[in-house]
Amino acid sequence: MDAIKQTLSEAAFTPSTLISPRGILHILEIVFGTIAFSVSAYTGSISSYWVSTYSYWIYCKFTWFFCPFVTLIITIIELVKLDIPLNMFCMDWPDFATGMAMTSTLMTLSVAIMYANFYPCATCINAWVVTIFAFLCGVAYLVEVLWDKICKKKKGSYLAVLPGFWKGLEAFVNCIIFLSLPLTAYFDHGWLIMCVIAYILPFPFILLIIVVNILKKLKKCLPFNLDRAVFIFLIICVVLYVFAAIVWSIYTFRGHPRYECRRGYNWVDTPRDLYCIYHFRLVVAIFTYINLILFIVDLVFTLFGICGFKRG
Template sequence: MGSCLDTIKQTLFQAVFTPTSLISVRGTLHMLQIIFSVVIFVLSALRFTSSFSYWIYAMFTWAFCPTVTLIITIVEMFKLNIPFSMFCMDWSDFTTGMAMTSSLMTLSAAIIYANFYLCISCFYAWLETAFAFLCGVAYLVEVLWDKICKKKKGTYLAALPGFWKVMEAFVSCIIFISLTGYHGMPGLIACISAYVIPFPIILMIIVVNILKKLRNRLPFNQDRFVFTFLIISVILYVFTAIASPVFTFRGNPRPDECPPSCCIWAIEFVVAFMTCVNLILFSVDLVFTLFGICGFQRG
């Protein structure tokens, strides 16, 4: 116990305040990301509030992404990423992976916001949409800077295996916020169960692989667990990809007037389409894992 405390003290003493990190390229991008996110969040919150799931997702994105970016900025400014090595976390992989994740979230939020709230005469909606896309572009530029200019090699989260899991979780979130019209329909409720079951396990797999020391302490072989999980997920999504359109669109043709911003049928189509997208993602993940392609491993 004493040696562990000594190690903690020694690593903490290495933390040094380095304000110059704020004027680096990444530091500047982080500041822009935070500013754009805060501006769009405040503008949207002041205009109106809504219980609409797409609006909640967009607001969550513009709160979550800059919060993570701020934490990363503070950690790097004080070099607190040094103590994180005690947990076997690849800090460079984590930061690039979070930038990639934030790019997905902010760009999708910008597209969703523009689809539902943008109109020709809506000045504030145009302003909010502009800041939303600027935020997404700022995160995308950070990813390109890390991957192309800095040539950072991801170990998990910023590499193909980890980011593939992130995309699976991201598509699941789009499905969740698009679910509608399932009340009183047991068939659709069964489909929702198929969506829900894999989601927390994906998050657990991501966290365990980020914290390598935690992975080494698991009482089971994680690679075999992931492989089994992918088989079950593919089966669940095959069922849902078949059953969901049957229960949703049988006797429910597309209306003659169906604008994307206010048509329930169009939102239900998003669920069916994203179900197929996730089925493809899980299936490719399973095949890659089976053959150990591109760094995907199984035990």
Template sequence: MDAIKQTLFEAAFTPSTLISPRGILHILEIVFGTIAFSGYTGSLNSYWVSNSTYSYWIYCKLVGWFFCPFVTLIITIIELVKLDIPLNKFCMDWPDFATGMAMTSTLMTLSVAIMYANFYTCATCINAWVVTIFAFLCGVAYLVEVLWDKICKKKKGSYLAVLPGFWKGLEAFVSCIIFMALPLTAYFDHGWLIMCLIAYILPFLFILLIIVVNILKKLKQSLPFNLDRAVFIFLIICVVLYVFAAIVWSIYTFRGHPRYECRLVVTIFTYINLILFIVDLVFTLFGICGFKRG
């Protein structure tokens, strides 16, 4: 109890955090993301408005320009009042979490910027170009933060900011791409394809659970079983599920049906995630690059 009180006593409001290099980058990320998020409200372009309800647009708004800046805002507030000190001591590896989230946000914001530019920009869409520019600036700001942490600060990380954790984040990210395209396939009239949906959801939930437990070091230490061994078992299940989905989805969506773009997107990213899970499983099996079997 005394140690907790002493650690909380160290927490204090420190405005100087905002004028540090990371603080300035955080402000830029939040501002650029907010501008991109709110930019659609001023659009008078009928093409944009008519397509704004598509899952691509929803994904861009919620994942790239809401989730990432919102997490950055929370991180900034926590570091502003020095609550990262007790969190780092009693709950989690805070530097690893902050750098890992910056790496994940870089991947999300840059991919969202490319996606948005591909679907929603045109020669006369001035507002869309403004959103695209700020979306790319947001991604670049996150990239600079990662380079600052990794090169200038030489932060090594314990999970999220190193390859095993980032790889799990990449698998979750690809799953999100699949979920984004699925509603537009308009082809769930067969029981086998419903099973494909289950095959996509379960690995995603497994990965989220693995990431959360690894971030919360106290929770990880209190588990009654070896987490690395459980991860290895989960990966085997994920590979089996994705093999099933890759085969069944390809057969039932392209057999006698038009090759709609969204169905093709789901198929491509299904195979991408299958490759990611197989590599993850092999690396874990042989203990390569920090992957542990337990």
């Protein structure tokens, strides 16, 4: 009890954290992400901005809202030193903060590339502004990760080290597949719908595994061995993705025109108001094989306990 009182007494308002290198990086991340979100939202409200690729556009906006928002919450918690009781009672706070920076780096840099590929054109000034600030936001997160890992030499216990980041990478690749699926006309074929089910099933469990491993107190309360359950889960994921990789590839590369194109949902004069179904089916196929490789490596590493991967 005395230790708890002492820990809570250390929580205090410390504005000096805002002028530290990490605090400055947090401010830049929030500012750059907010500008990218605001300008993209303003532009989209005028022209719907290529709604033919609406799923990518929505994901970009979600990323520029989610990552700065999480950074803001982390900054406020560290500003009032609430990270001290959190670290004591429920999670490894340095691991969580660095792990979220790594996840945000992956998300923001990927959407910056995604946005730059689809939306800027010779006359799209706002789109170029969004692209510039999107890359600045991603670079700011990358610098934070390098600062934590190289300068501060933070090790981490799950999210900021390979096992946790690997799970985050699997979830991220799954998200890219989800973004491309609405543009593939998969609902025309029953077998492709089964592939979609195979993509959907692992996703919530990946997120649940990440959350349980972050909340170390919750992990200890589970009535079963989590590491053994993860091992079984990975076997199921490999089977599902082997099925999806075979079936999706058959429907993508055989018997369908390579340049089957459809007009987007918006009828404004945009640089690309046509999208080719084949291209997005190819994206899904490529990322299916990427995630299959990730799950196989995860399974092998978990089986032999390599790099901190565990099997109970």
